[in-house]
Amino acid sequence: MPHHPAILRIARVILSLILLAAASTACQLPAESPAATPTPAVSEAASEAIDRAAEYLATQTLPGGGVDSFASGTADPTGTAMAVIALSAAGRGDAVADMVGYLLGEAVAYTHQSGEEGAEFLFPSRAGLLLLAISAAGEDPASFGGQDLLGELQAAYDPATGAYATDAQEEFTSGAASDVNQAWALLGLAAAG
Numbered sequence: 145m146p147h148h149p150a151i152l153r154i155a156r157v158i159l160s161l162i163l164l165a166a167a168s169t170a171c172q173l174p175a176e177s178p179a180a181t182p183t184p185a186v187s188e189a190a191s192e193a194i195d196r197a198a199e200y201l202a203t204q205t206l207p208g209g210g211v212d213s214f215a216s217g218t219a220d221p222t223g224t225a226m227a228v229i230a231l232s233a234a235g236r237g238d239a240v241a242d243m244v245g246y247l248l249g250e251a252v253a254y255t256h257q258s259g260e261e262g263a264e265f266l267f268p269s270r271a272g273l274l275l276l277a278i279s280a281a282g283e284d285p286a287s288f289g290g291q292d293l294l295g296e297l298q299a300a301y302d303p304a305t306g307a308y309a310t311d312a313q314e315e316f317t318s319g320a321a322s323d324v325n326q327a328w329a330l331l332g333l334a335a336a337g
Contacts (some may be wrong), residue, residue: 194234201227202239209246219246221254222270225277232280244281247274251289257312257319261291263299267317268308268325271297272332285336294336297329 186194204211204227210219211227224247228240247254255274257265271293275285278293285294300308300319308329310319319325 198231198234198236198239201231202236205242209242209244210250211243221247221250222273224250225273228277229280232277237281240281244278244283247277248289251293252291255291255293255296257314260312263296264310265312265319266296266300266310267312267314267319268297268300268310269322269328270317271300272308272325272328272330275332276328276335279332279335279337285332294333297333300329 201211206212206219208219209224210221211224212218213220213223213226224243228243228247231237231239231243251274252261255267255271256262257267274288275293275297278288279285286292297308300310302309302321305321307321308325309321312319
């Protein structure tokens with residue numbers, strides 16, 4: 145199925161912001177290095193591109209605070225969380241307040257099997273992504289949206305397999321052990337400290 149151009153555009157913007165922010169961090173010389181000379185972390189052109197991309201992304205917020213990442217006219221928690229991460233990485237934390245408010249209201253429904261609460265109904269990938277976003281925005285991962293998302297994700301760890309997994313299942317989303325669940329769980333836990 146071909147992707148809608150708006151989806152691809154937003155995905156490219158998010159990916160560009162994350163990659164440019166990572167590159168700028170990697171290019172900075174440590175202050176204790178005697179040979180270090182003051183140089184910009186990224187070129188002026190890259191910095192301008194980051195600023196323009198962040199400006200565009202900040203304008204994609206719908207009235208309820210979420211971002212419509214599928215061009216459907218409806219906010220999407222996944223796209224909103226990715227926008228929070230990208231804008232925070234680009235130094236635009238001022239632009240994420242409404243997005244964080246939207247995620248606050250969607251936290252339980254987004255990270256859990258419909259109508260359920262508790263670690264056994266958690267989707268590890270969604271929980272990890274949300275942990276990464278709320279940590280990037282400076283929110284408390286142990287108390288967000290009425291839940292201890294950090295504690296629930298930690299409880300989803302199975303020491304016998306090393307996987308973050310649950311029995312949660314809903315349409316195309318599963319809590320079963322997988323590379324996607326593991327990767328997002330680890331990223332979220334690392335960001336939450």
